[in-house]
Amino acid sequence: MGLFDGFLKKFLKNLFKKKGQIKLGIYGPPNGGKTTLANKITMDWLGEEMGSVSPIAHETREIQIKEQITVKSKGKELTFNLVDTPGIATKIDYEEFIKAGLEEKEAKTRAKEATKGVIDSIKWLDDMDAVVVVLDSTKDPYSQVNITIIGNLEARKIPVLIVANKIDLKKSDVKKVQAAFPQYDVIGISAKVGTNIDGFYEALFKLTNR
Amino acid sequence: MLTLQFVPHSEIANLNSEKKVQKLLKIVREEKIILLEGKLYSNEKSDLIRKTMEQIDDKFKGIEIEELDTESKDKAFFNKVRTIFINFILGNRRGLTIIGPATIIKEIKKDPDKIQLFTEEIRKKKKK
Numbered sequence: 591m592g593l594f595d596g597f598l599k600k601f602l603k604n605l606f607k608k609k610g611q612i613k614l615g616i617y618g619p620p621n622g623g624k625t626t627l628a629n630k631i632t633m634d635w636l637g638e639e640m641g642s643v644s645p646i647a648h649e650t651r652e653i654q655i656k657e658q659i660t661v662k663s664k665g666k667e668l669t670f671n672l673v674d675t676p677g678i679a680t681k682i683d684y685e686e687f688i689k690a691g692l693e694e695k696e697a698k699t700r701a702k703e704a705t706k707g708v709i710d711s712i713k714w715l716d717d718m719d720a721v722v723v724v725l726d727s728t729k730d731p732y733s734q735v736n737i738t739i740i741g742n743l744e745a746r747k748i749p750v751l752i753v754a755n756k757i758d759l760k761k762s763d764v765k766k767v768q769a770a771f772p773q774y775d776v777i778g779i780s781a782k783v784g785t786n787i788d789g790f791y792e793a794l795f796k797l798t799n800r
Numbered sequence: 801m802l803t804l805q806f807v808p809h810s811e812i813a814n815l816n817s818e819k820k821v822q823k824l825l826k827i828v829r830e831e832k833i834i835l836l837e838g839k840l841y842s843n844e845k846s847d848l849i850r851k852t853m854e855q856i857d858d859k860f861k862g863i864e865i866e867e868l869d870t871e872s873k874d875k876a877f878f879n880k881v882r883t884i885f886i887n888f889i890l891g892n893r894r895g896l897t898i899i900g901p902a903t904i905i906k907e908i909k910k911d912p913d914k915i916q917l918f919t920e921e922i923r924k925k926k927k928k
Contacts, residue, residue, distance in 0.1 A: 678849065679862070680852060680863050680864065680902070681856075681861050681862025682853070698858070701856070708853045712850050738842055738849065
């Protein structure tokens with residue numbers, strides 16, 4: 591890592607050191623719907639999107655931050671800085687991106703950036719005050735990526751809310767996600783369609799003890 | 801040909817996280833599948849992912865990893881206490897971890913008492 595990278599990271603992290611600001615991280619494997627959820631939150635409360643989404647994995651390859659988001663629900667208020675993170679994976683194959691329609695050069699660049707994104711996501715774990723783990727509820731929740739993310743948060747005593755996303759899809763199985771992580775609050779939503787978003791905001795208040 | 805390499809707990813027990821990850825990745829990069837006695841701690845697994853990402857290039861595409869528990873699912877109080885005690889004594893020695901190169905292992909499915917490895921060759925045959 592270059593000196594400038596280190597300085598930039600330190601600078602960005604210090605931006606959040608102001609007193610009383612909650613850093614709410616959005617974590618999870620690729621293509622679970624992290625940025626779709628982040629966009630839903632920022633559209634609802636800031637009127638603007640946070641990042642681009644794509645059916646090709648690893649669309650978010652850099653940490654994205656939106657500051658001072660205030661969520662209001664039933665007379666309560668919660669202000670936080672939202673940190674959308676690149677998806678964490680154990681493997682990245684540029685050939686998968688070629689199969690998805692990218693040119694070889696573009697696919698290789700995307701793979702390189704995606705590996706850096708995973709490293710950054712892991713590094714940023716220490717900086718979070720609370721984390722929403724977004725899982726695709728149509729997929730097997732018992733993956734080692736999911737277990738590793740949640741295990742690391744537990745070890746750091748960072749409060750966790752698990753979002754079982756994509757409940758609008760037929761294959762969605764929220765109960766399977768709940769069974770995989772019985773010690774955590776799991777909420778089923780569809781970030782894309784907006785199903786149960788009010789329930790999600792309520793769960794955020796509980797997560798941050800507001 | 802698939803090569804499986806058994807790594808006993810004693811071989812990595814005294815290594816710090818960095819050395820442990822280095823050792824495991826070295827074996828994986830030799831295109832071998834590791835059968836590790838016991839499990840890695842969460843921080844070791846995230847270190848393993850981080851180091852894997854640093855090494856990914858055109859040839860090395862990353863890893864597949866899965867764990868198998870050998871702990872009893874018995875909810876009886878004394879059995880729970882016994883499990884906690886054994887874990888305290890043995891550390892993360894219980895269970896089994898499989899780690900392999902993603903170019904060889906395409907998918908690992910846990911059932912949850914058995915593990916199925918889908919290799920590149922098996923997947924090709926399935927498609928035929």
